[in-house]
Amino acid sequence: MELYNVEKGTGDMQSQCSTGMSCAEPNTLVAWYKQYRRALPWRKTKDPYRILVSETMLQQTRVETVIPYYRAFLERFPSVFALAKANEADVLKMWQGLGYYSRARNLQRLAQEVVDRHEGRIPNDESRLCELPGVGEYTCGAVMSIAFDAPVPAVDGNVLRVMTRYLGIHLPIDKSSVRRQVRDVVAAWLQHVSPALLTQALMELGALVCVPRNPKCTDCPLREGCVAKRDSLTDVLPVKPKKKPRKLVDVFALWLETEQGVLVKQRPNEGLLAGLWQLPAAERDTGEYEDSSAEIGRILDILMKELTYGSGTFEAVAEQAASYGASHSDPIGAQNELWDADATPQLGEVMIGEERHIFSHIEWRVRVYRPISMNKACRIALASCIMGDTGPYRWVPRDELGKLAWPRVYEKLLSSLTGLPI
Numbered sequence: 182m183e184l185y186n187v188e189k190g191t192g193d194m195q196s197q198c199s200t201g202m203s204c205a206e207p208n209t210l211v212a213w214y215k216q217y218r219r220a221l222p223w224r225k226t227k228d229p230y231r232i233l234v235s236e237t238m239l240q241q242t243r244v245e246t247v248i249p250y251y252r253a254f255l256e257r258f259p260s261v262f263a264l265a266k267a268n269e270a271d272v273l274k275m276w277q278g279l280g281y282y283s284r285a286r287n288l289q290r291l292a293q294e295v296v297d298r299h300e301g302r303i304p305n306d307e308s309r310l311c312e313l314p315g316v317g318e319y320t321c322g323a324v325m326s327i328a329f330d331a332p333v334p335a336v337d338g339n340v341l342r343v344m345t346r347y348l349g350i351h352l353p354i355d356k357s358s359v360r361r362q363v364r365d366v367v368a369a370w371l372q373h374v375s376p377a378l379l380t381q382a383l384m385e386l387g388a389l390v391c392v393p394r395n396p397k398c399t400d401c402p403l404r405e406g407c408v409a410k411r412d413s414l415t416d417v418l419p420v421k422p423k424k425k426p427r428k429l430v431d432v433f434a435l436w437l438e439t440e441q442g443v444l445v446k447q448r449p450n451e452g453l454l455a456g457l458w459q460l461p462a463a464e465r466d467t468g469e470y471e472d473s474s475a476e477i478g479r480i481l482d483i484l485m486k487e488l489t490y491g492s493g494t495f496e497a498v499a500e501q502a503a504s505y506g507a508s509h510s511d512p513i514g515a516q517n518e519l520w521d522a523d524a525t526p527q528l529g530e531v532m533i534g535e536e537r538h539i540f541s542h543i544e545w546r547v548r549v550y551r552p553i554s555m556n557k558a559c560r561i562a563l564a565s566c567i568m569g570d571t572g573p574y575r576w577v578p579r580d581e582l583g584k585l586a587w588p589r590v591y592e593k594l595l596s597s598l599t600g601l602p603i
């Protein structure tokens with residue numbers, strides 16, 4: 182990999198890029214960047230670990246949101262070694278509120294692999310860097326160019342917007358041919374200036390000037406050659422891909438609290454919000470059920486029964502069955518009897534909280550219900566969820582809920598339900 186030689190300076194303004202365009206643009210862009218760039222914390226370093234952390238956090242997330250997370254994360258995990266040996270729960274807790282939690286898990290896997298296979302040094306070689314967990318084409322380009330000053334393009338949404346406008350590309354930006362065309366032009370530009378500066382200049386231009394609505398073309402260093410400005414197409418370009426409608430999902434969560442604490446559940450290690458904590462809940466696609474109190478009661482009742490039969494240990498159920506006066510030698514039979522004997526199979530519940538959360542592809546409406554009475558059956562059902570330290574369920578004292586990592590929507594709900602910081 183030929184690295185950019187800073188001794189060469191910024192190249193010949195009149196030279197021709199391999200794309201046939203004048204190379205004035207990258208030079209002008211870099212000059213603009215040096216004058217107008219924001220003083221962001223990750224711009225004070227060339228440490229590839231710190232660049233990687235910032236680039237990972239910045240995916241799908243605004244700069245202002247990322248700054249405090251970046252500082253706190255690096256204070257807690259100041260090196261690749263510290264992150265590699267951290268508890269996953271601690272890593273997720275530091276990420277709480279940033280969303281897209283697979284990024285945090287991948288970052289830790291990456292750190293572990295860098296320690297195990299690369300002696301703790303993030304590879305400065307494109308092919309080895311790209312093989313690491315969570316490092317896609319964009320992140321690879323960003324780290325290679327910003328940390329190692331290597332001419333590897335980093336094309337994110339901002340850069341795509343700037344370049345499709347500048348080049349006048351009328352195809353939807355999710356087409357691979359569009360990305361390839363943009364990459365080729367950026368790659369050619371990278372040959373003429375410092376890759377670290379040009380990559381950041383393009384990102385900064387997209388963030389400050391060539392913004393999605395009403396770009397500030399008169400302040401733009403690319404205005405002389407920009408097709409969208411020349412042809413008044415800034416409202417038309419970039420051409421967005423057609424969006425699929427978001428799926429609406431209703432989440433019915435249970436607030437179950439005994440002297441042992443609040444019953445919480447860890448989400449599976451794969452999929453949406455992997456590894457985060459939530460209240461026990463049932464999910465239904467909106468429209469797939471009748472939104473009546475009777476139907477919601479039925480859904481919650483099924484959930485309670487699932488808690489009873491799906492997660493309990495025989496010994497825990499036996500112990501609790503005995504403590505509530507069930508004399509059966511078969512505690513599961515005792516449970517069944519208690520459920521069946523309950524004249525009103527539905528427990529009866531009251532809604533105590535509601536929040537919505539929009540993900541990229543689905544929208545959640547989370548409603549939290551509390552059973553009106555913790556009757557015998559209910560208490561035995563709950564007792565059966567004592568799982569020690571291994572299962573997905575825990576009874577957690579109220580004032581310790583904040584130690585777990587929660588999705589944003591639960592963070593809001595639990596803060597308002599307990600009055601405690603989560």
Ligand code: SF4
Nearest residue numbers: 391396398401404407
């Ligand atoms: S001139 Fe306007 S549309 Fe073109 S790149 Fe600059 S800000 Fe974007």
